[in-house]
Amino acid sequence: MSKIPSRPNRPSLVRLASSLPKGSEARRGLLRTIQSYDRWQADWLRKQAKQTRFTFRNQALKDLWNEEFTGQISDGMWENTRNTGWEFWGDIPTSVGSKTQITGPVPGMIKQTFGFNQLMKYVGDRMLEIVQQTEPDATMGTVILYTKEIMKALQAAKKGEEPPDAPGAKAAPAEGSELPDGLQQAQTRAMALKAVQDMAVIDGKPLVEAFMYNSTGRRAGSYHYFVVLQSKAGYQALSAYGKIGKRPKAIPLTQKVWDKNAAIKAITQKARSKLRSNYFETSLEGVLKTLRLF
Numbered sequence: 001m002s003k004i005p006s007r008p009n010r011p012s013l014v015r016l017a018s019s020l021p022k023g024s025e026a027r028r029g030l031l032r033t034i035q036s037y038d039r040w041q042a043d044w045l046r047k048q049a050k051q052t053r054f055t056f057r058n059q060a061l062k063d064l065w066n067e068e069f070t071g072q073i074s075d076g077m078w079e080n081t082r083n084t085g086w087e088f089w090g091d092i093p094t095s096v097g098s099k100t101q102i103t104g105p106v107p108g109m110i111k112q113t114f115g116f117n118q119l120m121k122y123v124g125d126r127m128l129e130i131v132q133q134t135e136p137d138a139t140m141g142t143v144i145l146y147t148k149e150i151m152k153a154l155q156a157a158k159k160g161e162e163p164p165d166a167p168g169a170k171a172a173p174a175e176g177s178e179l180p181d182g183l184q185q186a187q188t189r190a191m192a193l194k195a196v197q198d199m200a201v202i203d204g205k206p207l208v209e210a211f212m213y214n215s216t217g218r219r220a221g222s223y224h225y226f227v228v229l230q231s232k233a234g235y236q237a238l239s240a241y242g243k244i245g246k247r248p249k250a251i252p253l254t255q256k257v258w259d260k261n262a263a264i265k266a267i268t269q270k271a272r273s274k275l276r277s278n279y280f281e282t283s284l285e286g287v288l289k290t291l292r293l294f
Helices: 010-019 025-049 059-075 086-091 116-132 140-159 182-199 260-275
Strands: 053-056 094-096 101-103 205-213 222-231 234-243 249-252 280-282
Touching (some): 059 086, 059 094, 101 140, 116 140, 140 280, 182 222, 182 249, 205 260, 222 260, 234 260, 260 280
Antiparallel strands (some): 205 222, 205 280, 234 249
């Protein structure tokens, strides 16, 4: 991991300059020194970038990095972060290859991990449009998986490790794992809703619902349905899970509560945990109000 060479203590110089009289020659001299160092650091980071490469396993991942994430680092969400290293991340060469990974040195003094998933609630639609430039059939679930893949590559580079194999958002699905069509969705929701209502301690109707679906790996075709039921007696959070076309099982996540937000929080936490197991939130026929997981 590359480290920046010895440099002046910038924070100390800034504090010293601020303590000197405005317009004094000593203050102006310190400010010139600070500005000179900032230019030198930016040039040094750009030179370091030329020794490194960020490879992505498909064009959509590369576009997501170049068209959205580097902009967020330089003049978006992380623009005011200390030592963000935007000069390095903006200038690092990118290419399409067999695996999403960073090869070559990464300066140890710059920020090396970013929570790109935090962007979903702000620019998720724009991120989806970027991916759909080369993958017209991509969904928000694809964007979620691709975002996690890039974040894992950055985390691996920070640790000096090989990134894990990607789950493959566009991998060939197992039999029965395709996202259910409209009729299957309606049938699935009806079965899941009946299962949770049979398990509930209140006689309520859905207030908020979320449908988490897995299309890859050994859990392909599996789903989790989360719902908050509402009645005059209060609120209850429940979950149903199973595989498309099979009768689901249901469990309560809370007993009857009077706090609506507490019930919604219970299903939100469970739904978010599924994102770490290659599930993604998708629309489901008949669902009127869904969670916003990001």
